[in-house]
Amino acid sequence: MHPDSQHVSPNTSLHAESSGEPLFQPAYDPQKNRSTAPLELPGGYWFLFYQNNLLLQEGSKVVPQILPQDVSSKELQIQAPVPAPSNRSNVESNLGTLLNALDLSWALDRIQRIYYFGTLKGKPCWACSLTQNQPLGKDSNNPPPGWEAVNLRMAYGRLSSEELQAARFASHLLFWDRNTRFCGVCGAPTTDKPDERAKLCTQPNCGAVFYPKISPAVIVAILDGDRILLAHNRRFVSKFYSLIAGFVEIGESLEDCVHREVLEEVGVTVKNVRYFGSQPWPTPDSLMIGFLADYAGGSVRIQDDELHDARWFSPPDMPQLPPSDSIARKILRWYETEYVPKIRGQGH
Numbered sequence: 230m231h232p233d234s235q236h237v238s239p240n241t242s243l244h245a246e247s248s249g250e251p252l253f254q255p256a257y258d259p260q261k262n263r264s265t266a267p268l269e270l271p272g273g274y275w276f277l278f279y280q281n282n283l284l285l286q287e288g289s290k291v292v293p294q295i296l297p298q299d300v301s302s303k304e305l306q307i308q309a310p311v312p313a314p315s316n317r318s319n320v321e322s323n324l325g326t327l328l329n330a331l332d333l334s335w336a337l338d339r340i341q342r343i344y345y346f347g348t349l350k351g352k353p354c355w356a357c358s359l360t361q362n363q364p365l366g367k368d369s370n371n372p373p374p375g376w377e378a379v380n381l382r383m384a385y386g387r388l389s390s391e392e393l394q395a396a397r398f399a400s401h402l403l404f405w406d407r408n409t410r411f412c413g414v415c416g417a418p419t420t421d422k423p424d425e426r427a428k429l430c431t432q433p434n435c436g437a438v439f440y441p442k443i444s445p446a447v448i449v450a451i452l453d454g455d456r457i458l459l460a461h462n463r464r465f466v467s468k469f470y471s472l473i474a475g476f477v478e479i480g481e482s483l484e485d486c487v488h489r490e491v492l493e494e495v496g497v498t499v500k501n502v503r504y505f506g507s508q509p510w511p512t513p514d515s516l517m518i519g520f521l522a523d524y525a526g527g528s529v530r531i532q533d534d535e536l537h538d539a540r541w542f543s544p545p546d547m548p549q550l551p552p553s554d555s556i557a558r559k560i561l562r563w564y565e566t567e568y569v570p571k572i573r574g575q576g577h
């Protein structure tokens with residue numbers, strides 16, 4: 230008989246927020262937003278997006294930054310010499326990649342929207358979407374020389390966790406902006422609502438309000454004794470195995486969704502569904518809500534076209550696992566380092 234795993238609950242310190250002042254602080258100030266490039270781009274961190282990809286300077290591990298205008302040109306020279314065309318190596322410091330505003334000249338006529346969305350390490354954050362109506366580079370969708378387009382899912386370990394957090398925020402914000410430029414009720418253009426993060430229909434007789442949409446999705450670890458059920462999804466870019474996940478449907482509780490997704494995807498039933506933690510997942514507008522559940526019955530069989538394989542694993546025979554910053558990986562880390570040792574200890 231397996232010991233009852235529901236008595237092994239996640240240690241909240243594993244996923245508790247770090248104490249102290251957060252390095253990324255969201256804010257709302259629609260007066261700073263722009264629909265075209267201003268004469269001079271304001272200082273701060275620039276989160277440039279093209280087709281949901283973040284634009285970073287080639288090889289850079291930080292989000293590009295424009296120095297505030299009050300920095301003297303002499304100081305600028307010392308801190309950020311403009312790289313010669315033959316030498317594209319980035320100028321990096323603790324502050325990030327320091328840019329001369331001229332370096333963004335290629336982007337100016339492509340700017341569709343500039344959003345102020347808060348501060349990162351005390352500096353303003355700008356989310357900027359580049360129009361998809363014209364190519365990104367000179368004559369192709371390749372970024373201009375010296376730049377690269379990075380999928381946020383691939384940015385784990387490349388950007389710091391606070392830069393990644395701000396980048397996710399910017400990505401979600403721009404996605405929402407692109408999809409709410411017109412009122413869904415009457416078709417009139419929308420405008421930024423002055424007092425809260427929302428879009429307001431400009432047709433006075435309508436006045437509909439559109440808040441950013443957040444789509445909840447569950448992700449669940451199915452436990453049976455010291456085993457865990459993992460699946461390989463066809464959409465995964467590499468061969469890793471992860472937890473069962475799926476979007477919440479209309480009328481469902483999160484727990485209903487866990488039961489339905491597990492049954493639909495791997496054909497088993499679960500019990501003792503309990504909360505683990507959550508993570509914003511901007512692909513493009515989700516919130517992942519993590520759960521643990523105990524296997525209740527049924528044999529594993531793939532019922533969904535999305536899955537390629539599903540099977541039980543236990544340490545030390547674990548497959549390749551998902552990226553380290555994801556909630557899936559956090560649950561798996563808890564499983565390996567806390568859950569399994571406790572369950573195996575109970576069994577003796």
Ligand SMILES: [Zn+2]
Nearest residue numbers: 412415430435
């Ligand atoms: Zn309307």
